[in-house]
Amino acid sequence: MTMSLKGFIVFLVPTMIFALFLYYGILWNVVIASTDYSILNPRMEFKGLKSFRELFSDPAFQDAFKRTLLWAGLLVSAGNLVGLLLASAIFQFEKPRLRNTLTTFFLYPFSLSLVVVGIVWRWLYDPFKGIDVLLTKFGMPNIQWLEGGNAFWSLVLTSIWVYAGFVALLYLAMFYNVDRSLIESAIVDGASSITILTRIVIPNSKQAVIIATIFLALFAIQMFDLPYSVLFLNPFTMTVVMYVYSKFTSLYFYLASAAAIVIIVVSAFIVIPYAVYGLKKWLLAGR
């Protein structure tokens, strides 16, 4: 395949512009993180890795970092599971219109702004207006959704609610991609719809797991709007991005930058294997 020089430039220019803005920002982060630039020390002096040492010894950051990783782990595992179950259930219906309607229905939370989701769930979790009132009516014990440590688990649950439909969509896209004749062959051989799903459709949709996992992990690492709109900055639900925000707004720029770089590195570690995997598939496709 050959591309004309003109075509090459046409494709290169937007990439360059994009890269310029992206890496310019990242570069500034690196520069600031190597100083101790803050309200207390408003001079840009090179201090090496001081900011990172300080960052990792800050209990608030340690806490936020662990919480974010736990959130990512929970969202990846539960999100994949619920998404797969939803997709499997929707796939059982024969009528395309019913399938589409159901998919849209479950995709709906994903299309809402996370702030809106946060406000809705703040009401639902409210001890005097929300689910707990219903539980009291039926004589069941209250859960106290947003009380202390409970808040984290409640928000994880909400994040699963938000993203499960999207994951189901990813799975369904792969399911529909499975060659129709494979399914028909299995039908002729007498396989039940559950067998067809578990033995043929899901094993041939493995790529959806990879894509869904990457998306869910990135969503979790970037988690900010949802916990912020439910409980603002709160020690029980503080994520790394919220930590960046709190340090930045209190003018501790070097700590905010260092934490931002941690986020970039962690995100890159999730994306790089995928990029390599995708590249391999792409290069080997011709064989």
Place this chain on the structure above:
Amino acid sequence: MVSITVEGLTKIFPPRVVALDNVTLEIRDNEFLVVLGPSGSGKTTFLRIIAGLEKPTRGRVVIGDRVVADSENNVFIPPQKRNIGMVFQNWALYPNMKVFDNIAFPLEIKKVPRDEIRRRVKAVAEVLGIDELLDRYPRQLSGGQQQRVALARALVKEPDVLLLDEPFSNLDARIRLTAREFVKKLQKRLGITTILVTHDQADAFAVGDRIAVLNQGKIEQVGTPEELYDKPANTFIADFIGEPPINLVEFRVENGYIEDLGVELPGEAAGLDKVIVGVRPDEAVAAWEHLAASSVASVKAVVDTVVYIGSRLYLTVDVAGKKLRVQGLTGHTYKEGAEVIVSVKKMHIFHPKTRSRIVTLEA
């Protein structure tokens, strides 16, 4: 004893695509029937209705002594209860399973015990000559091997009926010849009632005991390969079967004779004012002199073009302003514009309106 009867089968895809139009057909026990038709003729729909993957709009399908689909009495037995082995056009091997597991799949579904599965898979793999490949994945096999795996998977459950959907179309021309022979022999050896669907007349002639030609959802003719070639029911069959294609030319009839050819028409054909004459290129020879032995007609013609098809020499000649393709004698040199005499050994006469065959004149 498994015969298949299809009565008045009609399939309409909404809003108004008529895929099959009142098809009635009987497939005998142990028979290898080929359904031959151009693309869009409804042949795949026919196969899918037998398999149970489609429901007929109208009509009845009987497999063995069991009615599997009957629109009038609302009977429909789903595919999994029909005991059918089917090979799909792309073979539909499960890419996530090894060859062994692919073949074992229908038995696992039936909850056959483990060691019996192993025994039966081994046995069928031996019959198909793929027992060396059981540990491989489908993507590691050649097209011919994949086809055998698909056949093995269809046969392992000892089905009453074997359905093959264009099984040779994904194979290289070379392997295709061997594959046809193999499938034909296998079918005879197992004695299983088989329906094969194809658009390729060479496939049909190579394997079929009988061929049903389907066109626009209707059966044009059912018969042995020889019958279709020698006694085509109408111009469609005559044109569809045979390579190079038959010459179909309209001639006027005067006083019971075909104008320009000087051939006397018998019976009802003599009363028409026009007929369509069908002459196969292989049944007409152009030469310098009249080849007296065995010909129904010999006419003067002018050589138009000369072509080699395979090892044979064919000429396009001009007979009274009408172009005909005929055979040339090898060793002769035909010059364009030269005058030759065309001797016709066999001639089909078709009705100009209904286009069905009235009579065949043979020397």
